[in-house]
Amino acid sequence: MPLPIVMRLLYTHVSRSLGTRRLFSGVAVDKEWRTAGSVEAQKLKSAKRKGQTLSKLQREDVSWEERLSDAVTPLWRLRYEDQLEVKYDGQKKVLQMLSSRFKEISSEESANEQFCCPLHPIVPSPVINGYRNKSTFSVNSGPDGDPKTVGYYVRDSRAKNIICVRGNHLENLPEKHKQVAQFYEEFIKLSPLDPCLLFHEGGHWREISVRTNNIGHTMAIITFHPQELSQKELCVQKESLKEFFTHGPGSVCNLTSLYFQESTMTRCPHEQSPYQLLYGEPHIFEEVLGQKFRISPDAFFQINTTGAEVLYKTIASLSHVDRNTVLLDVCCGTGISNCQFHSGKAEVVLPQLLLSLQEDLPLTAVVNPSRSGLHYHVTRAIRNCRRIQSLVYVSCKPEGEAQRNFLELCCPPNAQKKLLGEPFKLERAVPVDMFPHTNHCELVLLFER
Numbered sequence: 141m142p143l144p145i146v147m148r149l150l151y152t153h154v155s156r157s158l159g160t161r162r163l164f165s166g167v168a169v170d171k172e173w174r175t176a177g178s179v180e181a182q183k184l185k186s187a188k189r190k191g192q193t194l195s196k197l198q199r200e201d202v203s204w205e206e207r208l209s210d211a212v213t214p215l216w217r218l219r220y221e222d223q224l225e226v227k228y229d230g231q232k233k234v235l236q237m238l239s240s241r242f243k244e245i246s247s248e249e250s251a252n253e254q255f256c257c258p259l260h261p262i263v264p265s266p267v268i269n270g271y272r273n274k275s276t277f278s279v280n281s282g283p284d285g286d287p288k289t290v291g292y293y294v295r296d297s298r299a300k301n302i303i304c305v306r307g308n309h310l311e312n313l314p315e316k317h318k319q320v321a322q323f324y325e326e327f328i329k330l331s332p333l334d335p336c337l338l339f340h341e342g343g344h345w346r347e348i349s350v351r352t353n354n355i356g357h358t359m360a361i362i363t364f365h366p367q368e369l370s371q372k373e374l375c376v377q378k379e380s381l382k383e384f385f386t387h388g389p390g391s392v393c394n395l396t397s398l399y400f401q402e403s404t405m406t407r408c409p410h411e412q413s414p415y416q417l418l419y420g421e422p423h424i425f426e427e428v429l430g431q432k433f434r435i436s437p438d439a440f441f442q443i444n445t446t447g448a449e450v451l452y453k454t455i456a457s458l459s460h461v462d463r464n465t466v467l468l469d470v471c472c473g474t475g476i477s478n479c480q481f482h483s484g485k486a487e488v489v490l491p492q493l494l495l496s497l498q499e500d501l502p503l504t505a506v507v508n509p510s511r512s513g514l515h516y517h518v519t520r521a522i523r524n525c526r527r528i529q530s531l532v533y534v535s536c537k538p539e540g541e542a543q544r545n546f547l548e549l550c551c552p553p554n555a556q557k558k559l560l561g562e563p564f565k566l567e568r569a570v571p572v573d574m575f576p577h578t579n580h581c582e583l584v585l586l587f588e589r
Contacts, residue, residue, distance in 0.1 A: 204283045207294045208305040213577035216311050220268050224573060227581045228262045231571045234538045234583065235259055238546060238566070245551045262571040262581065263454060266446040270314035271576065273426070274443050276349040277321045279328065279335045280304035288335050290325035290348065311577045316393075317350045320360055323390040324348045327381065336365040339404070344369070344377070346403070351435060354445055357424040359397040360385070361415065361437045366402045374402070382418045396420050399437050410438050428452070431476050440473030447574040451534070451582060454570050458586045459504050459532050466497060468505040468528075470518065487517035494525045503527045508534040513541035519548040524561040531564060531587040538583040549587055564589045 209216050215223045239256040265271060282289030282304050291306040306325075308318050328335060328345045336343035346363040362381065366374060378400050384390045385398055398419040401408065415437045423434045426441065429449050435441055442448035461467050469479070470486050482489045497503070505528050507514060513535075522528055531549070535542040548557075549564045564587035573581045 204294060204303060204305045205309050208292055208307065209310060211294055212292060212307070213311055214579055216577045220264070220576060223576060224262050224264055227573060227579070228571060230579070231262070231538075231569070231581070231583055232259060235569060237539065238543060241543065241547060242550060242566075245547060257566045257569055257585075260568065260570045262573055263450055265444060265573045265576050266450060267444070268576045269311050271444045271447065272312050272314065272317065273353065273441070273445050274349065274351045275307075275313055275317040275321075276347055277307065277324070278304055278347050279345055280337055282306070287337060288325065288328045288345070290321050290328070312575070314352060316352050316356065316358055320350045320358065320390075320393050320395075321348060323385070323393055324360075324362070326389060327384045330384075331377075331380070333377065336367075339365065342367055349437075351424060351437075353424050353426040353435070357396040357421075358393065359399065359420075359424050359435070359437065360393070360395055361399040361401060363401050363403050365404060378416070378418055386419055396424055397422065397437075401437075433476070442473075442574065444574045447572070451572045451574060451584070454572055454584050455506060455532050455534065458568065458570070458584065459506060459530060461504050464502065466501045466503050468493075468503060470505060470507040470514075471509045485515075487515035490518055491521040494521055497527075499527075501527075502529070504530045504532075506532045506534070509542070509545075511537040511540055511542075513545045516548065519545050520558055523549055523559050523564070526561055529589055533585040533587060535583050535585065536580065538585070546585075562589050 215226060218226065235256060242256050277290045278293060279288065279290055280293065280302065281287045282291070289304040289306065291304045292310075293302045294305050295301075296303050307313055307321065310318075331345065333345060334343040335345045344365050344367060346365055348363070349361040351359040351361075364377070369377070381400065382398060385393060385395055397417065400416045400418050401413055402416075403413050423436055426433045426435055426445060428445060429452060433441065442451065459467070468490075470490060482493055494503075503525065505522055507518070507522075522531060533542070533545070533549075538546075546566070548559060550566060551559065551563060553560055553563070566585060567588050568586040570584045571581050572584060575581060
């Protein structure tokens with residue numbers, strides 16, 4: 141069947157994604173997680189249900205590695221089946237909260253007193269361990285005081301500062317990411333230049349990001365603070381970095397691409413500080429559901445590739461698009477050739493775009509905003525466009541600012557807020573686990589009118 145017409149809106153606010161009691165469906169659960177239960181895991185599961193933090197269950201002498209695991213992957217002690225149950229319980233609370241808020245703004249009695257719509261069983265991630273296709277490692281002082289430690293930050297409550305802990309043990313990182321981070325640490329320890337811990341204190345070596353695809357191609361992006369170095373001195377550092385990863389010890393990483401970015405800020409866009417290709421191919425490529433995507437250093441792409449396939453299938457099953465549908469993909473990342481891209485802030489681009497589209501084409505919208513939710517002008521434009529009869533909202537934090545969007549879409553018409561269109565009704569909710577071992581999952585919501 142021919143693909144629908146797709147209008148994709150690049151959202152510059154984003155750097156940038158059924159059964160019974162068995163609370164997951166469609167994918168077999170890894171056997172090791174079925175047999176990995178323990179008394180400690182059950183205590184943690186109970187604590188999560190009671191809203192307790194994992195730190196309350198930890199001993200004072202817990203290792204830095206465990207502290208990092210608890211910070212980055214707080215559900216790592218639980219069997220995957222139990223992780224899914226914890227997340228499902230969390231989504232039930234979200235819908236209960238939303239149901240209460242809907243009742244406050246509506247005069248109609250809800251047919252279901254507990255939930256505003258059916259909550260489908262959680263869809264599990266096909267891959268449980270090592271699923272991340274992008275990881276970013278910081279450089280700072282480690283537990284032993286070494287300022288050239290590459291890893292993740294853990295807060296030291298006693299010393300009231302942060303400690304950089306190596307992530308070699310983290311369940312969600314692939315071995316290739318750990319390997320590249322390890323050799324980057326080896327390189328900066330050999331370098332005569334200091335790490336840049338605080339910008340005003342000098343130093344140069346900063347974070348490294350690693351991107352991989354499903355066939356093992358690897359891109360490394362190293363961030364460097366130039367401070368007062370001359371162009372000649374910068375060239376020396378770039379050449380030494382390239383030599384280390386192409387002919388030196390780091391060559392075992394077999395990098396596909398090696399990028400270098402000079403940045404004087406915490407985050408610096410490519411337009412302001414271009415990514416410099418030191419070695420290899422300018423892009424790596426990833427295949428999702430038979431479509432080939434080109435990945436650049438700063439492209440937004442879902443960090444769990446196989447999980448993204450499950451997410452996109454869920455969106456497709458809810459959206460019911462056909463060959464005559466115009467699909468508005470708001471807050472999109474990288475894309476394919478059967479679409480038109482409209483780059484800019486969605487709150488500026490979308491209202492103008494809706495006015496320019498042909499009147500006889502049915503519209504379906506898919507939105508996948510950041511945790512801060514959609515700008516009010518976006519929800520107002522969708523609400524006031526009568527041709528949009530179906531909206532799929534993908535939320536990574538439905539208990540947060542997204543709730544404001546849900547109310548704007550479903551409240552009675554309000555002339556003061558310029559919400560004049562017929563209200564939407566929340567019909568279905570499907571949680572999709574994209575982030576095993578963490579508390580997070582995506583909630584896919586279908587709104588119709």
